[in-house]
Amino acid sequence: MSLREAVQKLKRELNIVDVIGEYINLKRTGRNYLGLCPFHSDRKPSFTVSEEKQIFRCFGCGVGGDVIGFYMKFHNLSFGEAVKELARRYNIDISSLYSSRQEDQTSEKRQHLLVLNEQAKRFFEQMLWVAKGGQEARDYIAQRGISRDTARAFGLGFAPASYDSLASHLRLSRVDLSLAVEAGLLAVRKDGSFYDRFRQRLIFPIYDLNGKIVGFGGRVIERGEPKYLNTPETAVYHKGRLLYGLFQTRSFIRKAGFGFVVEGYMDLLALYEYGVREVVATLGTALTSYHVRLMKGFTSNWFLVFDADEAGVKAACRTAPLFFNEGVYPRVISLPEGEDPDSYVRRYGKEAFLREKERALPLFDFILKTLKNRIGAGPEGYVSLIRELAPVFEALKDPVLYELYLARLSEETGVGVKAIRQALARGLKATVKVTNPEDKRYFERTVLEFLVFHPEFFAELEAEGVEEIFTQDLYRRLYTELSLLWRTKGRFDIEELSFADMELQTLISEILLSPPAFEEEVPPSKVAEEIKVCLRKRRQESRLLGLIKAIKEAERQGRHEEAQRLLQKYQELRCDL
Numbered sequence: 001m002s003l004r005e006a007v008q009k010l011k012r013e014l015n016i017v018d019v020i021g022e023y024i025n026l027k028r029t030g031r032n033y034l035g036l037c038p039f040h041s042d043r044k045p046s047f048t049v050s051e052e053k054q055i056f057r058c059f060g061c062g063v064g065g066d067v068i069g070f071y072m073k074f075h076n077l078s079f080g081e082a083v084k085e086l087a088r089r090y091n092i093d094i095s096s097l098y099s100s101r102q103e104d105q106t107s108e109k110r111q112h113l114l115v116l117n118e119q120a121k122r123f124f125e126q127m128l129w130v131a132k133g134g135q136e137a138r139d140y141i142a143q144r145g146i147s148r149d150t151a152r153a154f155g156l157g158f159a160p161a162s163y164d165s166l167a168s169h170l171r172l173s174r175v176d177l178s179l180a181v182e183a184g185l186l187a188v189r190k191d192g193s194f195y196d197r198f199r200q201r202l203i204f205p206i207y208d209l210n211g212k213i214v215g216f217g218g219r220v221i222e223r224g225e226p227k228y229l230n231t232p233e234t235a236v237y238h239k240g241r242l243l244y245g246l247f248q249t250r251s252f253i254r255k256a257g258f259g260f261v262v263e264g265y266m267d268l269l270a271l272y273e274y275g276v277r278e279v280v281a282t283l284g285t286a287l288t289s290y291h292v293r294l295m296k297g298f299t300s301n302w303f304l305v306f307d308a309d310e311a312g313v314k315a316a317c318r319t320a321p322l323f324f325n326e327g328v329y330p331r332v333i334s335l336p337e338g339e340d341p342d343s344y345v346r347r348y349g350k351e352a353f354l355r356e357k358e359r360a361l362p363l364f365d366f367i368l369k370t371l372k373n374r375i376g377a378g379p380e381g382y383v384s385l386i387r388e389l390a391p392v393f394e395a396l397k398d399p400v401l402y403e404l405y406l407a408r409l410s411e412e413t414g415v416g417v418k419a420i421r422q423a424l425a426r427g428l429k430a431t432v433k434v435t436n437p438e439d440k441r442y443f444e445r446t447v448l449e450f451l452v453f454h455p456e457f458f459a460e461l462e463a464e465g466v467e468e469i470f471t472q473d474l475y476r477r478l479y480t481e482l483s484l485l486w487r488t489k490g491r492f493d494i495e496e497l498s499f500a501d502m503e504l505q506t507l508i509s510e511i512l513l514s515p516p517a518f519e520e521e522v523p524p525s526k527v528a529e530e531i532k533v534c535l536r537k538r539r540q541e542s543r544l545l546g547l548i549k550a551i552k553e554a555e556r557q558g559r560h561e562e563a564q565r566l567l568q569k570y571q572e573l574r575c576d577l
């Protein structure tokens, strides 16, 4: 039983459109589905998914592959891990088909951490809802206006004040406590004993998009420092890749076609409680471009809820390039002085909060306005204003928006467009993009594509020595894979063309989703004939070259008779060409 068979089973049972559709909005266009590519800064949908062929390909950045390739790349997994995770996620039993020691070890570690986190979450929930000591936390939740249903939906819990609640619970459950340290749940004292990291805190489990608990956030209930404590980076928790609440709210975001970004867990829960469910929160960190790519998979229409204070403007300035680079142009909602989403929605309700969308400013306008207020008018102010905006302009790749924003800046400051352009240019490093020359389709490529589409000619062409023509390493690798399949199966179907190698995946998807390099209208047998003629020609040419070499060598060594004989042979061969 092999990985190959496991892969085939997986690919038979999964539909690539369903799997990718969980992370990216796909729209049907003709025979394919289109969406924004999660792997590059995609402005207009260039990410194509073919249901018929069960592959994806981005015509922007060129990445492509099958369902496993997508899963690998999107979740940053190895081939074996992706196979296992997909099987687990979609309940496809491949256990009898595939297991590999090394992948088992990494994936086992991740698995153990996830199981442990789940166990810890249940413990914290127990402490919140059942334990006597949880009263204070229950009061706090109620006082913040969070219902039991909402708290349950997000798996809220409570970590008691003791240094030994979770630790002794885990010890009794015979959990390896050093694993709990790796999970960021426990810490080790100098004497080697273990103690709880989360104490006297309300616990917010953090889910990944598969609904697995990858980490925790803890908020102090009364007093204590720090106010928020999060799981450190672990094998399953990467704060730069996670958004709080997205697992629970993504279907609302997708359905509504917009989403809010807030800064705290409690803000998110309050909004959710009051019926604003299209919302995610950052995990106490700045947004990353990974976040933005994740977000734009659900909608491009985002509203950032920032405080209008100094920190809020800083955050906006820092965030703008990330969004603009991804071709996402969010708007900013700045709530009235002294309000946060939590207090606002409790005071004014859902409808009022939703109406704030209409007053939201485009991110650039928000930055411009608040910076101007802060820095003030006058020549010196404008100079520093332009300097602060330089990175934002640098990130603006849309030439139309660039000009529009430039005009806006000029209008706001009274500084001429030309002068601003010069000032910006001085502030920017030259970023020269080297574009790859158009991939030329060589003979090798044509032959390879023909073989993929018409495996029935495989034997014929192999007999003509086709494998010798591949000089490009990638092509040779694909040919080797194909011939292996051919030898074991006598055919190859698309579902069998799954390779651990992402480069091969990309090549295959490119071949399957681009117009073929050979003439499609011509009957394949005729194409095969032409290829054969070319192959023979090439072989003869290389034989001729060999002969020329041999003749020269013979001459050099004074073997004139032999040289003469070789020359005759050469002339005969030439005539055949």
Ligand SMILES: [Zn+2]
Pocket: 037, 038, 039, 040, 042, 047, 058, 059, 060, 061, 062, 063
């Ligand atoms: Zn792309």
